[in-house]
């Protein structure tokens with residue numbers, strides 16, 4: 428695991444976009460794993476900007492999103508389907524039929540999880556997975572305590588996660604209680620992973636992640652055992668890292 432330290436959120440977004448665009452140019456039929464949340468917003472904006480300036484093509488790219496709320500329709504403004512269309516897909520030349528997001532309205536949700544997991548395999552697995560990190564260390568919606576062997580599954584969202592995500596809803600009650608998420612084993616099968624962390628609100632979890640053990644209590648800690656993980660984090664997110672850990676990880 429290597430950590431690239433950047434000055435601020437702007438630089439983080441530029442760097443992340445650059446690495447994704449690089450992957451797309453090198454392998455135009457790449458399978459990308461995508462995340463939602465606030466952190467990746469400007470990365471997507473930078474990708475759109477590059478598309479408009481340089482016409483990088485996504486025609487043969489396939490994408491798999493990490494997660495989706497259960498019970499929100501694709502056109503609900505807080506669904507991750509809506510988020511992805513709104514911030515990325517509608518601006519680039521990717522055919523919508525090549526963009527996959529778990530269906531949180533499926534009649535048979537456990538079956539949907541199995542289908543989604545299989546589909547990733549049928550597409551050859553994920554070349555590059557983008558991750559954000561929750562303040563409790565969650566990746567996707569894999570909350571603390573999730574088995575490292577988990578594949579795509581249903582989760583009950585932690586109160587802290589619902590509270591954190593309630594900023595996008597009009598009230599906490601409106602935040603769905605459950606979601607479908609790729610599992611930790613699903614994420615770990617990706618050939619390359621980039622995790623993004625920005626701002627002071629991620630400083631505590633970043634120090635726990637970099638200084639602590641590999642433990643299911645901090646789902647992101649498993650990334651330390653993956654052969655190709657890059658963390659892009661800004662100074663604020665790395666502000667609580669001790670000197671020794673800095674030497675080990677930070678470039």
Ligand SMILES: N[C@@H]1[C@@H](O)[C@H](O)[C@@H](COP(=O)(O)O)O[C@@H]1O
Nearest residue numbers: 462463464465466559560561567
């Ligand atoms: N399911 C998402 C995650 O995929 C995301 O990475 C994380 C961090 O979000 P943010 O970037 O808004 O801090 O929280 C959400 O719960």
